[in-house]
Amino acid sequence: MRPFQKSASLLSVLTLSTSLLSGCAGSAVKPTEKTAEGQAIPLVGSSTVHRFTLDNGLRLLVVEDHSSPTFAYQTWYRVGSRDEIPGHTGLAHLFEHMMFKETKNLKDGQFDKILEQAGVEGENAFTSRDYTAYIQELPRTGRGTSDDKLELITRLESDRMVNLVVDEKAFKTETDVVQNERRFRNENSPDGLMFQELFELAFTKHPYHWPVVGYQPDLDSMHASDAVEFYRAYYSPNHATVIIVGDVTPEGALAAVKKHYGDLPGQATPVHPIPAEPEQTSARHKLLKLNMKTEKLLMGYHIPAAVADDIPAISLAQILLTGGKSSRLHRALVDTGIATSVEAYAMDDKDPTLLVIQCNLQEKKKAAQAETIILREISRLAQQAPGEKEMERARNNVNYEFYSGLDSSYEKARFLGTYEALAGNFEKGLEIQKKTLAVTAPEVQAVLKRYFRPTNRSVITGVPK
Amino acid sequence: MKKLNLPKFNLALFFVAVTTTFSPSARAVEIAFEQDSSVPLVYLNVALKAGSVQDPEGKSGLTNFMGEMLLRGTRSKTKEQIDLALDQIGAKLAIETRADAMILRGSVLATQLDPFLALVNEILTQPSFPENEIRKLRSEVTSAILEELGSDPTLATLRFTKLLFRNHPYGKPVMGTIKDVAKLNRAEVLKQYERLVRDKFLLIVGAGDAKTGKIETWAEGLAHARPNTGHEPMEKVTRPEDAPSRRLVIIDKPDRTQTQINGGQIGVRMTDSRFFPLYLGNYAFGGGSFSARLMVEIRVKRGWSYGANSYFRHGIQPRSWQFHLFPAAKDTAPALETTLKMVEELKEKGITPEEFDFSKRSLVNSAGFMYNTSKKRVENKLLERTLDLPDGFMKSFGPELSKVQLADVNAALKDYLRPDRLTIAVLGTASDLKEPLAKAAGIRVEKVEVIPYTQE
Numbered sequence: 001m002r003p004f005q006k007s008a009s010l011l012s013v014l015t016l017s018t019s020l021l022s023g024c025a026g027s028a029v030k031p032t033e034k035t036a037e038g039q040a041i042p043l044v045g046s047s048t049v050h051r052f053t054l055d056n057g058l059r060l061l062v063v064e065d066h067s068s069p070t071f072a073y074q075t076w077y078r079v080g081s082r083d084e085i086p087g088h089t090g091l092a093h094l095f096e097h098m099m100f101k102e103t104k105n106l107k108d109g110q111f112d113k114i115l116e117q118a119g120v121e122g123e124n125a126f127t128s129r130d131y132t133a134y135i136q137e138l139p140r141t142g143r144g145t146s147d148d149k150l151e152l153i154t155r156l157e158s159d160r161m162v163n164l165v166v167d168e169k170a171f172k173t174e175t176d177v178v179q180n181e182r183r184f185r186n187e188n189s190p191d192g193l194m195f196q197e198l199f200e201l202a203f204t205k206h207p208y209h210w211p212v213v214g215y216q217p218d219l220d221s222m223h224a225s226d227a228v229e230f231y232r233a234y235y236s237p238n239h240a241t242v243i244i245v246g247d248v249t250p251e252g253a254l255a256a257v258k259k260h261y262g263d264l265p266g267q268a269t270p271v272h273p274i275p276a277e278p279e280q281t282s283a284r285h286k287l288l289k290l291n292m293k294t295e296k297l298l299m300g301y302h303i304p305a306a307v308a309d310d311i312p313a314i315s316l317a318q319i320l321l322t323g324g325k326s327s328r329l330h331r332a333l334v335d336t337g338i339a340t341s342v343e344a345y346a347m348d349d350k351d352p353t354l355l356v357i358q359c360n361l362q363e364k365k366k367a368a369q370a371e372t373i374i375l376r377e378i379s380r381l382a383q384q385a386p387g388e389k390e391m392e393r394a395r396n397n398v399n400y401e402f403y404s405g406l407d408s409s410y411e412k413a414r415f416l417g418t419y420e421a422l423a424g425n426f427e428k429g430l431e432i433q434k435k436t437l438a439v440t441a442p443e444v445q446a447v448l449k450r451y452f453r454p455t456n457r458s459v460i461t462g463v464p465k
Numbered sequence: 466m467k468k469l470n471l472p473k474f475n476l477a478l479f480f481v482a483v484t485t486t487f488s489p490s491a492r493a494v495e496i497a498f499e500q501d502s503s504v505p506l507v508y509l510n511v512a513l514k515a516g517s518v519q520d521p522e523g524k525s526g527l528t529n530f531m532g533e534m535l536l537r538g539t540r541s542k543t544k545e546q547i548d549l550a551l552d553q554i555g556a557k558l559a560i561e562t563r564a565d566a567m568i569l570r571g572s573v574l575a576t577q578l579d580p581f582l583a584l585v586n587e588i589l590t591q592p593s594f595p596e597n598e599i600r601k602l603r604s605e606v607t608s609a610i611l612e613e614l615g616s617d618p619t620l621a622t623l624r625f626t627k628l629l630f631r632n633h634p635y636g637k638p639v640m641g642t643i644k645d646v647a648k649l650n651r652a653e654v655l656k657q658y659e660r661l662v663r664d665k666f667l668l669i670v671g672a673g674d675a676k677t678g679k680i681e682t683w684a685e686g687l688a689h690a691r692p693n694t695g696h697e698p699m700e701k702v703t704r705p706e707d708a709p710s711r712r713l714v715i716i717d718k719p720d721r722t723q724t725q726i727n728g729g730q731i732g733v734r735m736t737d738s739r740f741f742p743l744y745l746g747n748y749a750f751g752g753g754s755f756s757a758r759l760m761v762e763i764r765v766k767r768g769w770s771y772g773a774n775s776y777f778r779h780g781i782q783p784r785s786w787q788f789h790l791f792p793a794a795k796d797t798a799p800a801l802e803t804t805l806k807m808v809e810e811l812k813e814k815g816i817t818p819e820e821f822d823f824s825k826r827s828l829v830n831s832a833g834f835m836y837n838t839s840k841k842r843v844e845n846k847l848l849e850r851t852l853d854l855p856d857g858f859m860k861s862f863g864p865e866l867s868k869v870q871l872a873d874v875n876a877a878l879k880d881y882l883r884p885d886r887l888t889i890a891v892l893g894t895a896s897d898l899k900e901p902l903a904k905a906a907g908i909r910v911e912k913v914e915v916i917p918y919t920q921e
Contacts, residue, residue, distance in 0.1 A: 045503055067503065068837035099662060102754070109765070117837035119830025125467040139833050176768025180466075183723040184771055184791055190579060190615045278744055292615030293919070294608055298541055321483060325548035335545070337601055340608045364609040389553070396555030403504045465719075 024082015050250035057238025062253040063245040069140045071246025072409035076417040078235035080130040082207045104163040130350040131421035132221040140247035158260040171224040182213045190290045194298045194460045199332040202458035206277040240267035241420045245409040289465045295460035297367040300354035307423040312436035313447040318344045319394040369459045382448035385441040399424040494688035498680040499672040501839040505575040509672030512568045515661045518634035527639015529562035531657040540591040561639040566851035575674035589689040606781040621725035625890040633705040642921045664688035672839035713906045717895035718918040724797045724893035728789030741865045742877035749820040751775030767795045798901035813884035815875025832863030
């Protein structure tokens, strides 16, 4: 997933996954039932997650939902750009593209063609700093026949997990495609470029420094052999979670997955030391002159990893600042005619990461003024505790986002996949939700003082050329 | 990400899930609500069957502006109070303006439905359009229009749309032009409200964890408060026409390492007898599949562009059929030349039997995804009602596509496509592009128009 597409990914679930859950997920994070081979854990409403682990380490999560004859099928690999090394930036994402190519059993193009003919919906993939996911939805037709779509997708996904053929010519052509994606998302996009610059500024040692899409020279210098090495290291059953949500039964899904993945061998997990980011002790600023007509401001504060103990309070602080039109920064920046929009979002990362505040200025207004106001409002919130009504508003906002982030098979699968990748278990996401409901005003103030220090910020200012 | 997510119609065929039906109403207002308690939320849309095409001449953006102003004050509440009330109950409310409709999109925690309905009613029936908020909104909209100049894909689409439709209302930007927005005033906003927010133009469509009867009762009350009183009727949109010959316009923006190519012609109505054959033909050509011709030739074989696709846009009148790709600046001319040859070949030779079989099977098999959630069914109803389509039309794609034959597709393509009358807009740095693009498009270089990217 592209970094600046905040609305997707965890943002809508993790950082907003707080408050006012009233019952469903909030009190239901413990397994309630042991099945023959797995656990059954309540998710939301009447949805239950069935968890299985195969002998080769493959994890399987199944949510049975017969409201429509379709199912979402997602495969999450626990590898992303944080696992790359300097000089090979962008390899995780480039490899994601290669996964749609030839395998020992299928010619180039056949993977897509077979699924498209089967009626696939939303066939795609995305790479983050920490994980890579392959997603699709299929009609649940052909059940019990040779045309069974569950059977089809498990066969195809298990095939490309171990049988991919990476050919140099195809690799180079796909590199050109990715170079174009990079131009599209970063080089020719003010928002994308500023986002890239923010992470480069904020991270000096940790791999979050570089963009998921990679750098042009690195992309140009890599070969198919690099992709093969990456594939062998990270694509195996014990590095993946398969998630199936929809018109299936846990038993049927398990049988299909066992049949196609059961004999695949697990692989040793690569030892890849990831340098910790040193504490930031002074504010960092960078000015970019861009082809645009209004100024933009992008700020990042170092915060802990997405599943850390302080995340619930940080999530609530974020909502108090920018969640809804009555939020503090919206009032201070948009209602006053300084900005057209302001939003904050914590990145959904496995390692300590950033909380980003993004502000688009109105005509002739200065980003520097917006920065001053943001610092003032953060300081004010840290000094004066929000009242109960304001806390209730924040909890309602968060609660709304939690439910709306779980209202389709695709969204449910995505929620599960994200927390499985980040925390090793999706229950952590529900636990964060529950804890966020219980965050107090002093706890919000404490995290503001701990993480939203002026010296802990990096700032990119975009101004018209 | 492997590919961009494209707009696509995937229609229902095999689905027997709940359908959304319109309820008879004592008043003119139309209501459709589907009960769905899978999550404790309620989605509610109040649509006006009137969109930006109803903006008067020289007042582009007025309908959208009026819609936004609804959220900025009532007789008893300021904008701040409305915002507070919405956030307090965990609700969202936003305006979406399209060419043929304006939609007030709302959603709320199910437990807070009553105060939400009361607030939406107040917003729609008692707006105050305060002067200070009009000033603030004018500034916000102007800045938002300026902000679009920084986004190449958005800007390229806006400029292409204007060029394709020339002076037709479909060419107007929904948010308006900076020049027009600067002139909008309270009297005009009020007049547009009195003209359009009337029961006969209202459409209530929603889904969620609420009783249908409650929504119906509420909608009746809303309609009662806004009876039609014979205000000035809506203007009927005329059918747009293609330009008489092929045109190439370069939207000149400095320092581009990548271009945005949009090309196309006036589209067809969804009720046109050629629509389903064309829909299938377009799928084979560039309809989002990785096996489509454009994707194979432009991306898979040559690596020229991350995305390469074609699609129809729909309206009460024909909107557009267009292709879009975004190659590196150096590959722009060959990519355009290849694409134009492919359009010409598509017209002359049509699609192959293999492409036909593949496309038909793919479209029919994926048809169910149109209706597999209540939210999608709601969107379909909105489309049917705001585009004057027959009830259930969006559900008919599967059966209709099943009936289409290869000969129908190729006859429709031959009849419909006008490669010699295409409008082509390329956003890029003109100094590097003008001559090679003229050659690629088969247009004399002096005929190529170059306009600054800031020109509205």
